[in-house]
Amino acid sequence: xxxxxxxxENVKFMVPGTPGGGFDAAARALGKALxxxxxxxxxxxxxxxxxxxxxxxxxxxxxxxxxxxxxxxVSANTATGILQTKAPVTLAHATPxxxxxxxxxxxxxxxxxPFKTAGDLxxxxxxxxxxxxxxxxxxxxxxxxxxxxxAQTIGIPSDKVNYSPMGxxxxxxxxxLGGHVNVLTGGYPEIQKFVAAGxxxxxxxxxxxxxxxxxxxxxxxxxxxxxxxxxxxxxxPPGISAAQQAExxxxxxKAVQTPVWQNALKANLxxxxxxxxxxxxxxxxxxxxxxxxxxxxxxxx
Numbered sequence: 001x002x003x004x005x006x007x008x009e010n011v012k013f014m015v016p017g018t019p020g021g022g023f024d025a026a027a028r029a030l031g032k033a034l035x036x037x038x039x040x041x042x043x044x045x046x047x048x049x050x051x052x053x054x055x056x057x058x059x060x061x062x063x064x065x066x067x068x069x070x071x072x073x074v075s076a077n078t079a080t081g082i083l084q085t086k087a088p089v090t091l092a093h094a095t096p097x098x099x100x101x102x103x104x105x106x107x108x109x110x111x112x113x114p115f116k117t118a119g120d121l122x123x124x125x126x127x128x129x130x131x132x133x134x135x136x137x138x139x140x141x142x143x144x145x146x147x148x149x150x151a152q153t154i155g156i157p158s159d160k161v162n163y164s165p166m167g168x169x170x171x172x173x174x175x176x177l178g179g180h181v182n183v184l185t186g187g188y189p190e191i192q193k194f195v196a197a198g199x200x201x202x203x204x205x206x207x208x209x210x211x212x213x214x215x216x217x218x219x220x221x222x223x224x225x226x227x228x229x230x231x232x233x234x235x236x237p238p239g240i241s242a243a244q245q246a247e248x249x250x251x252x253x254k255a256v257q258t259p260v261w262q263n264a265l266k267a268n269l270x271x272x273x274x275x276x277x278x279x280x281x282x283x284x285x286x287x288x289x290x291x292x293x294x295x296x297x298x299x300x301x
Contacts, residue, residue, distance in 0.1 A: 003038045006247065011040045014064070014072040016056025017049045021168070022103070022187070026073045026232045029264035030100065033255035040251070052081025052138070057235075058089040066239035068248065071097065076230050079291050080140045084300055091288075094235035095245055096280050098252045101270035104207035104229040105146055106188045106216065108200045110176060113183075118204040118222045121183060122154055129160040135172045135181040139165045143185045145294040146206060146228030153224055158298050176200065185228070188214060188269045211269055231273065233284065249276050 011034060017023035024045070031043035048056035053074050064070040074091065082090050107118060115121045125132045129151070136143030144165065148158045164181055166172040169190030176184045177199060184191070188211070194200040202216035206228035210218055219226050236248050255261055256274060265272055275283055295301040 003041060007038055008034070008040045008069050008251065010042045010044065010069055012064070012067070012070045013043060013045045014056050014060040014070065015045050015047045016053035016060075016072060016074065016078065017047070019047060021049075022230070022232075023053065023073050023075070025264075025268060026100070027071075029261060029268075030071075030073075030234065030252070030255060033258045033261035033264070034251060036258040036260045037251070037254040039254055051085050051087065052141070053078030054081040054085055054087045054089075057082075057091070057094065058087065060235075061089050061093045061238060064237035067237050068240045068244035070237050071234050071248070072237075073232055073234050075232055076142045076287065076291060077137065079288055080142075080145075080295060083288075083292055083295055084140050091235065091284060093238055095238060095240055096284065097234045097236050097245065097248045097276070099231055099233045099273060099275040099280055099283060100252070100256060101265065102229040102231045102273045103187050103268070103270055104205055104211065104227070105143060105185050106191070106202055106214070107183060107185050107204045107206065107219070108176070108191055108195070108202050109183050110179070111198055111201050113201065115183070115203060116201075118217075118219055118224055121203060122150070122224065125151065125156065126154045129156045130162045132162060132183060133181040134161065134163045134183055134185065135166050135175045136163065136185040137165065137172075138167075139163075140295050140298060140300045141165070142228060142230045144298065145291070146185055146226065148294065148298050149226045149228070150219070150224060152297075153226060173200075187230070189267075207271065211271070212266075214269065229271075231287070232270075233280070252276075 013027040015023045034040035060072045175181045204219045
């Protein structure tokens with residue numbers, strides 16, 4: 001790797017989650033890619049979990065103001081965390097850099113489940129909504145909202161959905177394998193080993209198109225018009241100049257072209273959905289409105 005003339009000496013990542021989690025994976029992958037692209041000399045990581053990223057965001061905005069070497073990674077769950085906790089610091093207080101990828105949800109059951117397709121599952125849900133016990137991320141998360149949206153397509157109100165919020169992918173998988181729930185929704189990397197071992201069966205992916213390397217049809221292919229995915233957007237602190245923001249956008253745009261980044265996309269089944277500038281601003285605004293409506297529908301706002 002040869003450093004470019006305007007490379008960052010030290011990029012400081014705020015990871016608003018725990019080591020080894022989804023935020024961490026995204027930040028570390030981008031950190032390596034920035035180094036491989038010659039855009040950063042050193043990368044460091046600080047952790048501040050809580051409220052889907054809202055707690056880390058507040059610290060980042062207050063402590064890193066004006067620092068053009070600082071980045072934070074946020075997700076749809078950060079947006080819902082801010083809305084649910086009525087956090088005083090929002091994404092509008094930070095400086096947008098780029099949306100890099102979307103991690104689409106999968107729907108899975110135990111291999112001994114009677115459900116062979118998403119259609120089988122929805123038919124049973126329509127017959128007796130509360131008999132289907134779902135597991136996924138926290139209340140109001142992308143996972144939860146996705147299940148509510150699926151229920152809506154067959155006329156089931158949100159208060160009839162039997163959803164158990166879990167603390168993480170490991171807990172969700174254990175609940176399904178232990179027979180405490182009928183079906184789970186979440187990211188594929190968290191359950192990939194159980195599918196490979198024949199302990200779980202995929203019913204569907206909640207992506208616009210099939211995911212490469214995943215043997216499951218989309219929900220849309222099965223007549224269920226729902227897509228569910230958790231985006232990852234990187235922000236800089238407030239108080240940096242337009243030129244400094246442009247430098248960060250340029251550095252990140254070069255990083256996502258590197259082999260190390262492309263390998264991370266494949267390994268984690270992330271779908272690259274690069275957005276910057278005004279397109280990113282429009283996306284964040286529309287997504288915030290959509291998630292706010294969804295949370296009201298679920299009764300969490």
